[in-house]
Amino acid sequence: MYTKPENLPGDPLWHAFKNGDKASFARIYKEYAKLLLNYGNKVTSDKTVIEDSIQDLFVELWQNRATISETTSIKFYLFRALRYKICRNIHQNEFLNFEDIDNTSEHFDHAASIENFFIGLEVQALQANHLKSSISQLPKRQQEAINLRYYHNFSNEEVAHIMGVNYQSACKFIYTALRTLKVTLRVSFSSFLIFLNFFSIYMD
Amino acid sequence: MDYTKFSVEDFAANESFIDWVNQSDPEAVKYWELYIAGHPEIAPVVEKARTLVINLKRTEDIPEDDTQIQSIWAKIEARVEHKQTRVSSNRTRIAILASVIIVVSAGIWWQLQTGDSSPAADLYTYQNKKDNYAEQINETGKPLRLQLADGSIVTLQDKSRLKYKSDYTNVTVREVYLLGDAFFEVTKDPYRPFIVHTNEVLTKVLGTSFRIQAPEGARNIIVSVKTGKVSVYTASEDAEADDTKEGVILLPNQRVKYERAEQLFDKELVEIPEVVNPAVKSTDFNFDNTPIRTVFKVLEDAYGVEILYNEELMEKCFITAPLGSEPLFEKLKIICQTIGANYEVIDTRIIINSSGC
Numbered sequence: 001m002y003t004k005p006e007n008l009p010g011d012p013l014w015h016a017f018k019n020g021d022k023a024s025f026a027r028i029y030k031e032y033a034k035l036l037l038n039y040g041n042k043v044t045s046d047k048t049v050i051e052d053s054i055q056d057l058f059v060e061l062w063q064n065r066a067t068i069s070e071t072t073s074i075k076f077y078l079f080r081a082l083r084y085k086i087c088r089n090i091h092q093n094e095f096l097n098f099e100d101i102d103n104t105s106e107h108f109d110h111a112a113s114i115e116n117f118f119i120g121l122e123v124q125a126l127q128a129n130h131l132k133s134s135i136s137q138l139p140k141r142q143q144e145a146i147n148l149r150y151y152h153n154f155s156n157e158e159v160a161h162i163m164g165v166n167y168q169s170a171c172k173f174i175y176t177a178l179r180t181l182k183v184t185l186r187v188s189f190s191s192f193l194i195f196l197n198f199f200s201i202y203m204d
Numbered sequence: 205m206d207y208t209k210f211s212v213e214d215f216a217a218n219e220s221f222i223d224w225v226n227q228s229d230p231e232a233v234k235y236w237e238l239y240i241a242g243h244p245e246i247a248p249v250v251e252k253a254r255t256l257v258i259n260l261k262r263t264e265d266i267p268e269d270d271t272q273i274q275s276i277w278a279k280i281e282a283r284v285e286h287k288q289t290r291v292s293s294n295r296t297r298i299a300i301l302a303s304v305i306i307v308v309s310a311g312i313w314w315q316l317q318t319g320d321s322s323p324a325a326d327l328y329t330y331q332n333k334k335d336n337y338a339e340q341i342n343e344t345g346k347p348l349r350l351q352l353a354d355g356s357i358v359t360l361q362d363k364s365r366l367k368y369k370s371d372y373t374n375v376t377v378r379e380v381y382l383l384g385d386a387f388f389e390v391t392k393d394p395y396r397p398f399i400v401h402t403n404e405v406l407t408k409v410l411g412t413s414f415r416i417q418a419p420e421g422a423r424n425i426i427v428s429v430k431t432g433k434v435s436v437y438t439a440s441e442d443a444e445a446d447d448t449k450e451g452v453i454l455l456p457n458q459r460v461k462y463e464r465a466e467q468l469f470d471k472e473l474v475e476i477p478e479v480v481n482p483a484v485k486s487t488d489f490n491f492d493n494t495p496i497r498t499v500f501k502v503l504e505d506a507y508g509v510e511i512l513y514n515e516e517l518m519e520k521c522f523i524t525a526p527l528g529s530e531p532l533f534e535k536l537k538i539i540c541q542t543i544g545a546n547y548e549v550i551d552t553r554i555i556i557n558s559s560g561c
């Protein structure tokens with residue numbers, strides 16, 4: 001089961017930063033900024049809110065470094081804090097911005113870039129494209145849970161804590177999403193056959 | 205625990221199963237491998253679930269470019285150092301937009317300056333293609349990485365140029381025009397092949413990585429494949445007419461040299477074949493009294509090449525050689541030396557000449 005990070009000895013990098021080491025602070029930012037940006041996109045599509053929230057998060061971390069707690073998982077700490085910041089920043093603009101973070105029908109214009117290392121994984125790579133568009137159709141919370149679980153590799157327990165929901169809800173988000181996404185597998189296996197056909201035409 | 209009734213989503217949601225797929229927990233790895241071996245009937249469901257878990261990871265994209273990361277950091281530093289209030293991100297967007305306009309217009313300027321002055325026929329053919337395409341000309345002196353709208357990545361070598369569409373959403377074929385030397389990492393899309401035009405030669409793929417060398421006026425056009433499958437063929441200007449396209453299929457570590465004057469395709473191995481099987485580790489090449497049959501099998505699997513030898517004659521050959529990360533041809537040299545044989549490469553195949561051990 002989940003163990004509170006405070007109960008374990010802390011991460012040395014975090015410890016150094018808490019003691020005022022600026023280089024460690026910069027290293028933490030460098031290591032996690034990209035991951036946080038990726039995650040931020042699942043919480044809201046407002047890029048300004050994401051960037052401002054990351055900015056606020058790190059400035060406040062530095063200002064409060066002496067009083068914040070030790071942690072074994074910097075990543076977990078930052079993700080949870082970022083979500084909190086984003087929600088707060090969205091609610092500040094509540095009257096200007098009607099977009100709810102739980103809005104289901106949003107579509108993102110991520111620059112499409114699948115990991116390009118396909119060696120030996122023909123079928124899987126074919127499916128990734130279909131999967132990607134199916135994911136974007138899912139309710140926002142399910143997208144977020146899937147992203148945290150499978151991309152950022154948090155446990156179900158941690159996903160629940162980051163998203164501020166109970167364990168059962170987090171599991172349900174993930175399970176419901178998988179159930180929908182499973183369908184893309186069938187579609188893709190038939191497209192793999194088309195793919196094979198394509199080459200046999202050229203072989204002939 | 206009985207998993208035989210588990211569905212794809214049951215497996216994919218199971219935390220220990222995810223640990224197995226990610227190979228992140230040795231206990232889970234051991235457990236699942238044993239369980240699956242003992243229940244072969246669940247293999248199809250397991251494979252689907254595994255694919256789903258892997259793909260959920262792959263669909264994510266982490267931005268390649270660091271400018272956003274750096275600009276946020278600059279604002280954090282400013283606020284930390286000088287106790288400034290928040291600088292909202294809207295302003296940087298304008299700055300990024302401005303820099304894009306500068307780069308693009310510089311490109312157009314270059315084309316106007318040199319467009320008419322070059323007499324090369326290839327340049328002329330290339331210039332006449334697709335006026336509505338965007339163009340990237342690399343004059344930087346170093347390779348230039350370019351991401352196309354479909355997600356494919358092109359690494360354009362110095363003094364090379366590429367014409368591409370800024371939007372590939374409404375097309376059935378993704379086409380680009382290349383003059384020079386480039387490495388392509390193509391995003392898979394089985395419904396919309398990706399075609400690179402290099403003068404009279406077309407390279408067609410569904411998603412893979414490969415390199416094309418086609419400098420203007422060169423005698424040969426070379427296409428080398430790193431991953432996936434590629435078909436290379438010629439097309440005359442009135443392409444619709446000929447159904448019987450001349451061409452070859454290339455696999456990883458193979459390349460084709462198209463001799464333009466003779467219109468010949470020459471298939472061969474790349475100069476330095478790379479390990480194409482991701483499951484292979486360098487320790488797999490540590491041979492200890494290993495039968496030659498196994499040795500060649502390991503090499504074939506790792507590099508995706510074909511090795512021909514007389515199995516009967518070489519039956520009693522055993523190899524002891526602590527090989528590792530040296531290139532394929534270096535490995536072959538060492539192996540052949542220890543048993544008094546030699547090898548040659550004919551087309552894409554490696555032939556071993558030996559009189560036995």
